Amino acid sequence: MLSDEELIRIVLESEEFKQAASINEVKNAVRRLLRKQLIDLHIDDSSDVTVRECLVNRHLEWITLKILNEVDGILLIPDYYDDLEYFVSTRDHNPAAGCER
Numbered sequence: 001m002l003s004d005e006e007l008i009r010i011v012l013e014s015e016e017f018k019q020a021a022s023i024n025e026v027k028n029a030v031r032r033l034l035r036k037q038l039i040d041l042h043i044d045d046s047s048d049v050t051v052r053e054c055l056v057n058r059h060l061e062w063i064t065l066k067i068l069n070e071v072d073g074i075l076l077i078p079d080y081y082d083d084l085e086y087f088v089s090t091r092d093h094n095p096a097a098g099c100e101r
Contacts, residue, residue, distance in 0.1 A: 001041060007034055007063055012071065023068065023076075030064045046099075054099035058087045 002010075011017050016029040035056065042055040062084050068074040078084070087099075 051099045
């Protein structure tokens, strides 16, 4: 399983990220580069497709926010930031936490 740091490195080393000129382009680069890896990473976390999709989307969002903050110095705090923090803090113990319906 790839760590968040390894996933971030994949993005940072890509030409698509290096050429990104806006927040939306960074978000799109992260999604295109990591979506498949994150689907594979979360495939065993739930048998519910909706829950897995939620996990993948939250993980993509978390990585995007980390890249924007740590690399570009842009601090974005979405209204649901607490949910994202909860997702990250519980991911190792209960991957589907915060996504179950």
